[in-house]
Amino acid sequence: MGKYKIDVTEENCTFCLRCQLGCSDAYFKSFNQNNARIRVKTTGLDCTISFTDECRKCGICAENCFFGVLQKTSMEETV
Ligand code: SF4
Numbered sequence: 834m835g836k837y838k839i840d841v842t843e844e845n846c847t848f849c850l851r852c853q854l855g856c857s858d859a860y861f862k863s864f865n866q867n868n869a870r871i872r873v874k875t876t877g878l879d880c881t882i883s884f885t886d887e888c889r890k891c892g893i894c895a896e897n898c899f900f901g902v903l904q905k906t907s908m909e910e911t912v
Pocket residue numbers: 839855856859869870871884887888889890891892893894895
């Protein structure tokens with residue numbers, strides 16, 4: 834599984850949580866947002882996205898985001 838740099842554009846987030854469910858499914862074989870290694874928090878209309886220390890930078894969350902919030906770039910392309 835590749836390693837990616839993941840850029841975040843928080844203002845486009847719809848709070849759909851597909852990213853969290855994709856991560857949870859990949860690593861825990863369950864749809865439980867509490868297991869996700871990406872955190873999506875909302876305060877009013879503002880969204881804050883962060884990654885836990887356990888994040889493997891695999892890019893699965895980005896592949897599950899249909900709104901362009903999470904953009905993955907191969908680490909090999911960034912060097
Ligand atoms: S990059 Fe991978 S491990 Fe990290 S939050 Fe996204 S899906 Fe989970």
